[in-house]
Amino acid sequence: xSLASSYTGKFxxxxxxxADEKGKVAYRILAYLLENPNAQDTIEGIIEWWLLxxxxxxxxxxxxxxxxxLVAAGLILENRGEGPRIYYKINRRKVKEISSLLHAQKxxxxxxxx
Amino acid sequence: MRSIVINDxxxxxxxxxxxxxxxxxxxxxxxxxxxxPFFKLKAIDCTPGANLNPRNSFDSTNISRLISLANxxxxxxxxxxxLTTQTRExxxxxxxxxxxxxxxxLIETCEPHEMLVWLKLGAADFLTVPLRxxxxxxxxxxxxEISNPEVDIRQLxxxxxxxxxxxxxxxxxxxxxxxxxxxxxxxxxxxxxxxxGTGKELCARAIHYLSRRTREPFIPVNCGAIPADLVENELFxxxxxxxxxxxxxxxxxxxxxxxxTLFLDEIDCxxxxxxxxxxxxxxxxxxxxxxxxxxxxxxxxxVAATNADCQEAVKSGKLRRDLYYRLNxxxxxxxxxxxxxxxxxxxxxxFLMKHAxxxxxxxxxxSCSAMRKLYFYEWPGNVRELEHIVMRAVVLxxxxxxxxxxxxLEEQKHPALTESFQEAKGRIVEEFERTYIRSLLINCxxxxxxxxxxxxxxxxxFWELIRKHQISVKSLRSSISLRTGS
Numbered sequence: 001x002s003l004a005s006s007y008t009g010k011f012x013x014x015x016x017x018x019a020d021e022k023g024k025v026a027y028r029i030l031a032y033l034l035e036n037p038n039a040q041d042t043i044e045g046i047i048e049w050w051l052l053x054x055x056x057x058x059x060x061x062x063x064x065x066x067x068x069x070l071v072a073a074g075l076i077l078e079n080r081g082e083g084p085r086i087y088y089k090i091n092r093r094k095v096k097e098i099s100s101l102l103h104a105q106k107x108x109x110x111x112x113x114x
Numbered sequence: 115m116r117s118i119v120i121n122d123x124x125x126x127x128x129x130x131x132x133x134x135x136x137x138x139x140x141x142x143x144x145x146x147x148x149x150x151p152f153f154k155l156k157a158i159d160c161t162p163g164a165n166l167n168p169r170n171s172f173d174s175t176n177i178s179r180l181i182s183l184a185n186x187x188x189x190x191x192x193x194x195x196x197l198t199t200q201t202r203e204x205x206x207x208x209x210x211x212x213x214x215x216x217x218x219x220l221i222e223t224c225e226p227h228e229m230l231v232w233l234k235l236g237a238a239d240f241l242t243v244p245l246r247x248x249x250x251x252x253x254x255x256x257x258x259e260i261s262n263p264e265v266d267i268r269q270l271x272x273x274x275x276x277x278x279x280x281x282x283x284x285x286x287x288x289x290x291x292x293x294x295x296x297x298x299x300x301x302x303x304x305x306x307x308x309x310x311g312t313g314k315e316l317c318a319r320a321i322h323y324l325s326r327r328t329r330e331p332f333i334p335v336n337c338g339a340i341p342a343d344l345v346e347n348e349l350f351x352x353x354x355x356x357x358x359x360x361x362x363x364x365x366x367x368x369x370x371x372x373x374x375t376l377f378l379d380e381i382d383c384x385x386x387x388x389x390x391x392x393x394x395x396x397x398x399x400x401x402x403x404x405x406x407x408x409x410x411x412x413x414x415x416x417v418a419a420t421n422a423d424c425q426e427a428v429k430s431g432k433l434r435r436d437l438y439y440r441l442n443x444x445x446x447x448x449x450x451x452x453x454x455x456x457x458x459x460x461x462x463x464x465f466l467m468k469h470a471x472x473x474x475x476x477x478x479x480x481s482c483s484a485m486r487k488l489y490f491y492e493w494p495g496n497v498r499e500l501e502h503i504v505m506r507a508v509v510l511x512x513x514x515x516x517x518x519x520x521x522x523l524e525e526q527k528h529p530a531l532t533e534s535f536q537e538a539k540g541r542i543v544e545e546f547e548r549t550y551i552r553s554l555l556i557n558c559x560x561x562x563x564x565x566x567x568x569x570x571x572x573x574x575x576f577w578e579l580i581r582k583h584q585i586s587v588k589s590l591r592s593s594i595s596l597r598t599g600s
Contacts, residue, residue: 038373040331044315049323059472079370082344083336087370 021059025051025066027105030075030098033090040079040089043067075101128258129154131186133177135201136194141220144245145190152251156184160204177204178211188238188257189217202235209236216257220245229444233296240300252413253301256326280316281464284454290446291317297444298324303396305381305441306419308448311498314419315379317446321417322375330374333367338383345388347404356405368401372412381418381441382427386434392416393437416441451493451500461497462488465504466516473508483518490538491523548583551576552590560591 032050033039041050047063067088070076075094079087090098130153134142142157149155158180181189189208193201201219208217216238221228232240239253280291297304298321306314315334322332340348351366368376378384384392395401396416400409418441420427427433451458462480470477480488484507493499507520551565558564566576580587 036329038330040333040370040374042334045319045332045334048316048319061472081340081367082348083340085334085336087331087333089331 311496312448333371334377338380352404
């Protein structure tokens with residue numbers, strides 16, 4: 001299993017990404033992983049079981065791009081082996097950063113809701 | 115007593131009640147040896163000759179009261195081979211009196227369907243002989259973890275969302291799907307059989323996410339998609355320097371799935387050497403990475419799947435018999451889509467909604483001719499093929515309704531596409547009659563009277579059917595004689 005995690009990009013701050021559907025999906029994935037740090041699955045499992053919103057679940061392209069974004073930011077790890085499947089799991093070294101991002105994102109949503 | 119900490123909670127003080135109906139000392143002694151170092155054990159003897167319960171009458175009310183007094187975390191009900199009915203009755207009463215008490219059942223010899231019966235009755239888990247600490251203790255510990263009322267996975271919204279993708283009304287399909295929640299409750303290996311595209315991975319995932327392992331990894335592997343010489347490495351990993359090019363060590367998928375579920379699709383495609391290693395892992399929960407002298411352990415539930423005929427695979431030597439028996443503890447068989455005629459249009463509408471939403475297209479449904487086209491197709495690729503066909507139609511259509519022209523199917527061998535409902539029904543009934551009568555005559559060795567009796571028809575009516583389908587009884591009798599030499 002090779003763990004591909006290229007720390008080339010920063011994950012956008014909440015105010016930039018909230019309007020973006022991909023950003024919303026990315027935050028949902030991070031929220032799931034923060035709550036379930038041992039979880040690991042392929043994109044199919046992420047769509048079917050991690051993301052509860054039916055509209056999001058059906059949009060595989062959005063989820064795929066969100067995952068790519070998260071991998072590029074180093075927040076999640078991508079496991080690739082000899083087979084065609086790719087497995088995604090949390091980058092445990094980035095738990096604090098993920099927690100801060102989600103906290104900030106919650107603050108932004110709360111502010112918008114007021 | 116050793117104290118064990120699981121997920122930051124001490125379970126050293128947990129009480130396990132051992133309710134023993136089995137007169138064999140060996141089973142009870144083995145269980146006591148395994149459990150006593152870790153738990154407070156209270157044994158209640160229900161064997162013949164015990165003061166509590168004479169052989170032919172089980173004072174189940176009294177037992178429920180005794181169990182309550184002991185205030186256990188778990189009850190382990192040890193059955194006896196010739197007392198299955200009484201054990202079941204006792205279990206049902208206890209389960210009714212103590213609905214929140216996890217009751218694990220130990221059965222000496224158990225057929226796969228029997229295990230499902232117990233799980234459906236409400237058994238929290240089950241054990242079979244031979245008893246080993248590595249089989250018993252993880253199951254007990256898991257039940258102790260899940261008995262925390264704050265962690266009831268069945269209440270999580272995730273349960274309803276994921277399993278909602280298993281769409282169908284066909285009875286055979288529903289019978290199999292309804293087993294999933296029960297199967298998810300236990301730790302036994304599962305073997306899912308079904309043609310390509312019938313939803314084996316969907317079911318495997320549902321089993322995982324409805325189980326106590328829901329927060330742990332789910333690792334699906336297609337054994338047929340990995341080069342044979344790399345499979346062992348993929349599953350069990352390697353140490354640095356294990357072979358040319360192995361510059362660093364690598365974790366295998368078995369280790370990645372630790373505490374979770376490993377789904378092995380196309381299990382019959384696993385090379386025999388990897389099958390041996392997998393079998394050892396199933397038995398001992400241990401494995402060795404390539405090039406390593408160290409024995410590693412992992413707590414993994416295995417769910418396997420195949421689209422091949424397992425019996426044939428075992429006969430031909432492609433699948434090891436002992437591995438097959440180890441995997442096939444709980445079988446699940448998914449029917450082909452062509453055997454689920456009533457589900458074709460249901461699934462088509464489901465996929466239409468899904469992909470139209472994704473592409474933001476307003477499509478109301480299918481035209482009548484499109485529905486006929488979908489209904490009469492054989493679906494060799496099953497549900498996956500249906501989804502791809504509908505997705506393609508949604509992409510290409512610019513109309514509010516999907517028409518027959520939007521649906522591109524592979525050429526069929528028979529003219530069912532142009533048949534009306536009555537014509538198709540007539541054809542299928544005729545095929546059934548012909549096959550049924552021939553089979554019956556063969557079974558009755560050409561004896562028309564016997565065949566008619568078995569069919570529940572009078573001889574004359576049966577003879578009319580033979581003439582209608584132009585079945586030559588004389589030829590059948592000759593071929594039977596040739597085959598049997600009589």
